[in-house]
Amino acid sequence: MAGWTTHEGEAVVLDRRDVDTDQLIPARFMSASRAEGYGRFLLHDLREDDADFPLDRHPGASMLVAGPNFGCGSSREAAVYALVDAGIRVVVAESFADIFAGNAVNNGLLPVATPEAAALRAAIGQGAVPARVDLASRRLSVAGQELNFALSETAQAKLMNGWDDIDLTRAHAGDIRNFRDRRKADHAWAWPSA
Structure with missing residues (x-):
């Protein structure tokens, strides 16, 4: 996965709370090959029931401003795949949900948790507005509003470098080797003889 530092696109509102992973991608679609992409299944059932669904009105949107408790439910990583494959970056x-947020970062999707989300939803309304995110400064610009957001250094490094947990571990390979060698030298009795 490619890393990123800034993103510019359109933001739309998904004015729902408790959007769970089964809503993001219903289980019946997860038998499809990931190589074909999951984007076409994103929020399938909600879209089918709403002829005026925001992502159908604004198919180029790359940022969702949603209600609280987004990504709740199961640990279904395919929910993040569906968002990313549909072009959503933020x-x-x-x-x-904690597991959703971790899966998001590991797949290049930025989850911005902020109490300002309700004000952003109100400012955007039913349309689509230009939005910009800068990971380095942890700053979001949308609907004429600028706000800073919290992001751990680990999540920031993963997103900017395109890393998942394995890549993050590999980035510390030298420190891990040094620790192993020091541990072996200091505690030779703990290592099995060859």
Whole structure:
């Protein structure tokens, strides 16, 4: 996965709370090959029931501003795949399920948790507005509003470098080797003889 530092696109509102992973991608679609992409299944059932669904009105949107508790439910990583495959790079909400937020970062999707999400939803309304995110400064610009967001250094490094947990571990390979060698030298009795 490619890393990124800034993103510019259009933001739309998904004015729902508790959007769970089964809503993001219903289980019946997960038998499809990931190579074909999951984007066409994103929010399938909600879209089918709403002829005026925001992502259908604004198919080029790359940022969702949603309600609290986004990504709740199961640990279904395919929910993040569906968002990313549909072109979504950023989701803003008051809060996220922890597992969803971790899966998002590991797949290049930025979850921005902020109490300002409700004000952003109100400012955007039913349209689509230009939005910009800068990971280095941890700054979001949308609907004429500028706000800083919290992001751990680890999540920032993963997103900017295109890393998942394995890549992050590999980035510390030298430190890991040094620790192993020091440990072996200091505690030779703990290592099995060859």
